Amino acid sequence: MFSMWNGAPPGGGRGDPRNQRGPSQPNPANNINLPSGTAHLLYELDKRLLFWLRDGRTFIGILKSLDQFGNVVVAETIERIYVDKEYGDIERGICILRGENLVLVGEWDGFREQQSGTRSRDIQYILTRQAEEEEKRLKVKEGFQKAMRERGLNIRDDPEDDLFIK
């Protein structure tokens, strides 16, 4: 049994005092003694972060929990789909992301976002645009593979089948 539960039911609803930690209360990370210069995400708890996954997807949400494998729990998550400099959002609620799928975690900077020149569009529009772009990309890829086959090179092992798609 997990000793931290002290035999109490593992609660978790809104009424649970463990879920009430606001910004005014000290971050438990302050009690963990790590040598300075050690990379970890503990100080990023309760901050809005961008999570970039290995399949190219982008999630933005508030980091609520993490473990030594880099698995994370993210609250108020949105999945943001970019097509060039336009983006659409899909609400995803609370997510657990498995650590191995993360590429990087970035501190979300609202000011930088405003300066970046990206703009929000309707999600349906973005999804259509994304499908178009994907079709275009596949066409180019097929053309390339066909050309290679005609020259006697059959690329069976497509690098896109690897862990990274984009």
Next chain:
Amino acid sequence: MLFYSFFKSLVGKEIVVELKNDMSLHGTLDSVDQYLNMKLLDIAVTDAEKFPHMLAVKNIFIRGSVIRYVHLPAEEVDVQQLQDASRRDAEQAKHSTKTGAAAAAAAGKGQPTKDTRPDQSDKVAAS
């Protein structure tokens, strides 16, 4: 652990990290851990047009397993020192396996006992 120590000595320096998805990031190394996960401050992405979602972030945490290359500032790297350190490491590893094997052999030759608990002597020697 050698490269972990090495990267720790580069904290505060500007580096370029190239990821396995062909993105390169330029930033100041803030921290690094045993998996060579890295935190970079004030990043800039080479070819930012291709990665619009990186425009809104300044400080990032990169998972070590997705890093392909790290470009280092040449003047900060003491190759001689690295070489010496890796030799020392190799020497130590050789030494510890030798003594570990010797201890294990000695333990094997000793009086057979009824005690079936695993013998700890080789572990002590190895550490």
